[in-house]
Amino acid sequence: MLLKLKSLRKVNKDFFNRDTVDVAKELLGKVIAKGKCAGIIVETEAYKDDPASHAHKITPRSKIMLDTYGHVYVYFIYGNYHCLNFTCEEGKPGAVLIRAIEPISGLNIMKKRRGISDIKNLTNGPGKLCQALNITREDNGKEINKTIHLYQGIKPKAMCRSKRIGIKKGLEYEWRFYIKDNPFVSR
């Protein structure tokens, strides 16, 4: 996949001020970039005000999901990993988790950060892509296009929808979206 970042239009903040599920769908194919590293978003998950979401119970950490849209929400999990979200819908709790990207730029830097050479395993998971792009809690709360940039990318040929991964307590939500047949989709 050959895409020149400079030729792409930026996605502005207003893109995020609408229904979280719509944002999750339309983020597929967009290009996310930090520093010299970039990739096409191939898998997302929508988190709204449901019991499996951080947004369900607003705390100081998750308050950003209620208060903002078009902001970066990064949290640390399982003692090892970060997860990258974009907040949506002004006045309503919601965010979209970026689960996987297809790396297009800065591959050598990403390989070094990940400590592997296998491209397929570089960014095919939420923790992996944060490590590859060097996304940390430093980025948390920043507006879109300040440290992490988002560009119009490709229009996916076919999109799939499935149940969210990590479903607990019998809760099921079909709010996971991914580009069909893309090798970088996590599962």
Add this chain to the structure above:
DNA sequence: TACTGGATTCACT
């Protein structure tokens, strides 16, 4: 202050 569990990943079987 102490305890619990998690939107994950990786090594091992």
Add this chain to the structure above:
DNA sequence: GTGAATCCAGTAA
């Protein structure tokens, strides 16, 4: 397929 690693946020006291 299974289980360990790991540490922070949230909760209870």
